[in-house]
Amino acid sequence: MTITGITTPEGFAAAAATAGIKQSGKPDMALVVNKGPKYVAAAVFTRNKVVASPVKLTRKAVADHRLKAVVYNSGCANACNGVQGDKDAAKVVDAFTTRLGLAGDDVAMCSTGLIGALLPVDKMIGAADGLIKNLGDNGNRAAEAILTTDTARKQACIRAEGFTVGGMAKGVGMIAPSMATLLGCLTTDADVDAEMAQNALDAAVEQTFNRLDIDGSTSTNDTVILMANGASGTKPDVRDFNKAVLNACEDLCRQLQADAEGVTKRVVIRVIGAATDEQALTAARTIGRDTLTKCALFGSDPNWGRVLAAVGMADAEMDPDEISVFFNEEAVCLHSTGTPDAREVDLTGEDITVKVDLGTGGHGTATVYTTDLSHDYVEINSAYST
Amino acid sequence: MTITGITTPEGFAAAAATAGIKQSGKPDMALVVNKGPKYVAAAVFTRNKVVASPVKLTRKAVADHRLKAVVYNSGCANACNGVQGDKDAAKVVDAFTTRLGLAGDDVAMCSTGLIGALLPVDKMIGAADGLIKNLGDNGNRAAEAILTTDTARKQACIRAEGFTVGGMAKGVGMIAPSMATLLGCLTTDADVDAEMAQNALDAAVEQTFNRLDIDGSTSTNDTVILMANGASGTKPDVRDFNKAVLNACEDLCRQLQADAEGVTKRVVIRVIGAATDEQALTAARTIGRDTLTKCALFGSDPNWGRVLAAVGMADAEMDPDEISVFFNEEAVCLHSTGTPDAREVDLTGEDITVKVDLGTGGHGTATVYTTDLSHDYVEINSAYST
Incomplete structure (x- = not known):
């Protein structure tokens, strides 16, 4: 079986696209969709007081611990753009929500790239149909599309007793500054409730992402999201679940540390x-x-x-x-x-x-x-x- | 009139020597003597919990707010040498105390250089007679001898109403790490009491040396000493005195900032x-x-x-x-x-x-x-x- 990170657990699909946000012409958008049957979500955000528009949007979206999709983009952080930034993020998310046939606040957004640059909204909405059409077992492509100055994609897959945890990540703290937000996405087909998901994520992030400290900086965009759909039918023991989420985060962190910018040690x-x-x-x-x-x-x-x-x-x-x-x-x-x-x-x-x-x-x-x-x-x- | 920093105020003498502590063969010891009539002293030390042996010794020596001389050396910080370091510092200071005809705790010591290297006690005591013999208007030479990786000596001289404040300094925070302790020495012929001296020094250091922050590090050896002898016969107004001490520290800080290692801005x-x-x-x-x-x-x-x-x-x-x-x-x-x-x-x-x-x-x-x-x-x- 091929390991595809976030699309390895049952009931998750992903797609990637080149919307033209990055000048390099490399893939710069990804869509991750939870196909259910459940839509439990948990998230951990940057502790920086200055937060990007997508962080504000996602905080609201995940407040009910429910998400059906997350829109990712690299090449533009959409941070420090004032009200315009908030509007732009909402426009992009609305376009995806409508096209995915969803309603309300079931779609979140994570952005990474230069602070102070405006989101190219039209380009991003223009890529929406293609992304939705290509949804499938494309965890690898999604992991590629969220990278900025990273030299390699970071993916994890933990097989546990009756369920799986997949993951992808990019950046490492603020190692590559305004461009290197830490973004993490974890998916699992375990059947867990919101509290169990949030507790597992909080504990794992505290021991992993929050212990990975390259230069003491925290970005305006740092976000780690966990989505759980219960597709495996397994209701894991809390210890087993915590351990699987922790192991996935540990694996991603090892990769982030090894790829931190300018690292020789x-x-x-x-x-x-x-x-x-x-x-x-x-x-x-x-x-x-x-x-x-x-x-x-x-x-x-x-x-x-x-x-x-x-x-x-x-x-x-x-x-x-x-x-x-x-x-x-x-x-x-x-x-x-x-x-x-x-x-x-x-x-x-x-x-x-x-x-x-x-x-x-x-x-x-x-x-x-x-x-x-x-x-x-x-x-x-x-x-x-x- | 030539500006010689610490020997510009009346009643202070200094000397420098090459004791062989530095491998480079550059001057590495200085002696500053307060010739009186008064011997008021104030000091501010590093806030680091790990402090060098000379800091421990000088803290005790200045506890009574009285100093007659300070022995400086560069090339060896005498930090993290345990009990041996304390003994070595005491041996050197005892040798100077005896040769200067002083008693008790009237001599302080400031060291800067590599952490963990032992003080070459014999070489330093061997230089004592020459230093004492050469005591005079040698503020420039003393300012040279305390340097480590600095590229230029730092000196200040503030002429106030009826009194003068002189100064020298080296390093800049921990910019040049274990080697670049911040050492500062201020001398004044103003007639002030211990409280006025300490208050003026505390206020000036807080606004100057403590605001100069190159890399957030504080060394094991940071020490700024102010000696006042009343030789001018002037009892300055507290505001005038505070201002003169502040201006001397400001001047030294500007020089430290400009010479911080690796600085281009x-x-x-x-x-x-x-x-x-x-x-x-x-x-x-x-x-x-x-x-x-x-x-x-x-x-x-x-x-x-x-x-x-x-x-x-x-x-x-x-x-x-x-x-x-x-x-x-x-x-x-x-x-x-x-x-x-x-x-x-x-x-x-x-x-x-x-x-x-x-x-x-x-x-x-x-x-x-x-x-x-x-x-x-x-x-x-x-x-x-x-």
């Missing part, structure tokens, strides 16, 4: 010995966002002093005299003091783990996933909008 | 229309630390969408539909919507101002000073310790 930051898990997470994020630590890792430089300087800024309890740092499980700093061979540790590989013990004696732990800070990151992000 | 971020000044500062810092905004400015790219995405993450009240952004005083975003000519704004100059109105209708304002994020920043910070 995949970095896992693990904090232990914190007073609470929450404080461990705060400390891990602080290290993961420290540009000096990230530059050192780009240079394969075991400069543990930067890790200590970074963690010392974190709003978390620690014993300043009892912090330990491990690079790739080798101790480079114990009792806040460098080990004799600390600077000999080999960090030339593509994967680096940084483990930090805050020395409180507590059992709080957390892991975040990040990358190095490379020349390519600067290059890609310094020459984009104009 | 000096960026002023001004936030207005916030509910409170504190919230304005939070918002300004969030923008100033956003790597995507800083990459765009490096590319002279008027990508105002990144500014909106950045400010939207700030923990500050704002009206998401009423945010305005100005680049070099030209409106690029009004009512959270791009202006027609937004992308035509010329940002090719070396100085860029970014003004953001949070749209709350409040009167809170704040300014922070930062830089772009350039290839050189990555280069310098990816190849340092090894």
